[in-house]
Amino acid sequence: MMGLASYLIISTILFICGVIAILARKNIIAILLGLELILNASALNFVAYTRFLNNSIDGHIFSLFIIVIAAAEAAVALAIVLRFYQIRETVHIDDATQLQG
Amino acid sequence: MTDTIVSYLAKFGPFKDLLEFLTESYGANGPTLFAFLIFLVGVIIIVTILSTIGGLGTYAERKISADMQLRMGPNRVGPYGILQFLADGVKMLMKEDIVPKDVDRLLFFIAPMLALTGVFGTLAVIPFSSGFTLTDLNVGVVYLIGISSLVGLAIFLGGYASNSKWSMLGGMRGASQIISYEIPIVLSILAVVLLSGGLSFGVITRAQGGWPHEWFIFHNPFTFIGFFVLFIGSLAETNRAPFDLPEAESELVSGYHTEFTGMRFAFFALAEYIEVFVVCGVTAALFLGGYQVPFNLGGDTIWGQLLQLGAFFSKTLALYYFVIVIRWTLPRLRVDQLMTMCWKYLIPIALFNLVGAGVWMWLFKGKSLFVLLFKSGTAAAGIH
Amino acid sequence: MFDLTLFFISAVLTVIGAIMVITTKDLMHACIYLLASFLGMAGLYLTLGADFVAAIQLLVYVGGVVILMVFAVMLTGGPHAQKQNKFGMIKTALMGNIRTYTIGGLTAVVVLLMMVKLYISIFKNYTAGELPNYLPTVERIGKSLITDHVLAFEISSVLLLGALIGAAIIARPRKNRIN
Structure with missing residues (x-):
């Protein structure tokens, strides 16, 4: 049961959920939640391949960098969301029609 | 060199016999079942004792504050009123369980559970003694910081779910405060990790010794400052005065748990008091030598374990007493002063400490200040 | 078990x-x-x-x-x-509606088919060999981070610094420019 296939299926489900969240939601923060799901799915794939295919540590390093980038991305994106909310008083993605802040 | 309570107990004769019996009865899963049973008993013991300590913490707080203010304190239930916390618990259980209108029911029910989960999750890696440690994870420090931040989330969710202005303000303050003060805590812990060369509490504790001059707090000037940074950060992390802004009773009624009644409130209160014990224990393990006893008295025998437990608990409870005294001594900070203190003072100091500890390790090959001062007499330096 | x-x-x-x-x-x-x-x-x-x-x-x-x-x-x-929004123009619920979920679901089906196409050979051909024991990875990761991957490590620290400063600058309220 704990084979490579089950981990790949779990990460696929996470990825699909992330895609649906990005496309279906209209709230910017909900879209960010979907992004986090996708990043997690990719990190899980790296670690799963590390265990089952080659036992080198590079997959873990990749996962760590994915986590670092996800944290940085969350911080900057939420800062942008807050700024956007200060200007437009909305977090609707369709209201983001201007590049000028 | 025992890692967990299971590997410690597995050394003794009767347990070996029991292990063989289990292996014969249940086949290959005998050791796993044995480990599971031992962990179950250990977890039950630790959770019970820590809940009692949390309860006694409320009693100690009231009694010490009464002493400081020339009052009597609780003195009706039991000798010197020591059973007051049981009476309080019974009162909490009997109270009507009020769920206010328009609360977010899911989050309202989940928040107290999350607080207790976060606190009890940290108990898994606390090194009570060299044998009586539930598990000595090789990433114990990181695990502890990660799992204890569930409490911050619980405070925020409790404030949000109550649908009340006071709770909301308290929850927001709690979340921002806990996120901010995690940074100096992690930085000052990193300095200790740098000195000991390991992320597990076992390695960090074994890198120190029984005597005060072998503790990490007196290892070099940077760790001496780092201890106070960690202690101040821990006070803020557990929402103790002078950083108890999330539940500032003079401004916010009772902060994030204004709307909670009965056992739900008791969960929050219990989580807070146990968390104070946990952070005191972590500080003791990281900087004050943890369970180390002078001369390694007793060794691995059961008496040695009891001595180590005594050493750990006396250090932790001394810090606990200090925390309570601080609460009844210092006035509360303002919100902007809180943030200024974290971002403008504690974080630069902690960063400086981290760099300084690294430079110290590079310059003096990891020798402590005491060893450098008394280089000639190794007996005086206490190197065993 | x-x-x-x-x-x-x-x-x-x-x-x-x-x-x-x-x-x-x-x-x-x-x-x-x-x-x-x-x-x-x-x-x-x-x-x-x-x-x-x-x-x-x-x-x-x-x-x-x-x-x-x-x-x-x-x-x-x-x-x-x-x-x-403040003009009252868009009535779409913030958390999505039937249309957006349909689009998302269809895209998800396409992505799922692509991933199945990618994974099907792995599912068919991969047979689990002897799995290695669980070993502590902290030391290996630490050594790898300061030898083989030191450039990525340093760049990620610069990235984090940039994210910190950028987030602080972006989220700072600028009252005079709010229109």
Whole structure:
């Protein structure tokens, strides 16, 4: 049961959920939640391949960098969301029609 | 060199016999079942004792504050009123369980559970003694910081779910405060990790010794400052005065748990008091030598374990007493002063400490200040 | 046995959490389900023998990202924010409606077919060999980070510094320029 296939299926489900969240939601923060799901799915794939295919540590390093980038991305994106909310008083993605802040 | 309570107990004769019996009865899963049973008993013991300590913490707080203010304190239930916390618990259980209108029911029910989960999750890696440690994870420090931040989330969710202005303000303050003060805590812990060369509490504790001059707090000037940074950060992390802004009773009624009644409130209160014990224990393990006893008295025998437990608990409870005294001594900070203190003072100091500890390790090959001062007499330096 | 139990609990937590993230109508609940999903991911990492990654997952996601998300939800008016913009033009609910879910679902089906096409050879051909024992990975990761991957390590520190300064500058209120 704990084979490579089950981990790949779990990460696929996470990825699909992330895609649906990005496309279906209209709230910017909900879209960010979907992004986090996708990043997690990719990190899980790296670690799963590390265990089952080659036992080198590079997959873990990749996962760590994915986590670092996800944290940085969350911080900057939420800062942008807050700024956007200060200007437009909305977090609707369709209201983001201007590049000028 | 025992890692967990299971590997410690597995050394003794009767347990070996029991292990063989289990292996014969249940086949290959005998050791796993044995480990599971031992962990179950250990977890039950630790959770019970820590809940009692949390309860006694409320009693100690009231009694010490009464002493400081020339009052009597609780003195009706039991000798010197020591059973007051049981009476309080019974009162909490009997109270009507009020769920206010328009609360977010899911989050309202989940928040107290999350607080207790976060606190009890940290108990898994606390090194009570060299044998009586539930598990000595090789990433114990990181695990502890990660799992204890569930409490911050619980405070925020409790404030949000109550649908009340006071709770909301308290929850927001709690979340921002806990996120901010995690940074100096992690930085000052990193300095200790740098000195000991390991992320597990076992390695960090074994890198120190029984005597005060072998503790990490007196290892070099940077760790001496780092201890106070960690202690101040821990006070803020557990929402103790002078950083108890999330539940500032003079401004916010009772902060994030204004709307909670009965056992739900008791969960929050219990989580807070146990968390104070946990952070005191972590500080003791990281900087004050943890369970180390002078001369390694007793060794691995059961008496040695009891001595180590005594050493750990006396250090932790001394810090606990200090925390309570601080609460009844210092006035509360303002919100902007809180943030200024974290971002403008504690974080630069902690960063400086981290760099300084690294430079110290590079310059003096990891020798402590005491060893450098008394280089000639190794007996005086206490190197065993 | 223990591994299997941990795997099962973690997998259920991860999958249920991820599915609830996209089905719930309440943004705050979505954040909490995301927390459940992250906790399950940490458990999955443990079953894969990646102890350091699991601990970092706990530290960064549970301690940082989820609290940040919840905080941002509150600072942007809560989950029950206004359902239209200030001109009253767009009536789309903030958490999506039937149309957006249809688009998302169709795209998901396409992506799923692509991934099945990619994975099908792995599922058919891969046979699990002798799996290595669980070993502590912290030392190996540490040595690898300062030898082979030192450039990526340094660049990520610069990235984090940039993110910190950028977030502070972007989110700072500039009162005179609000139109």
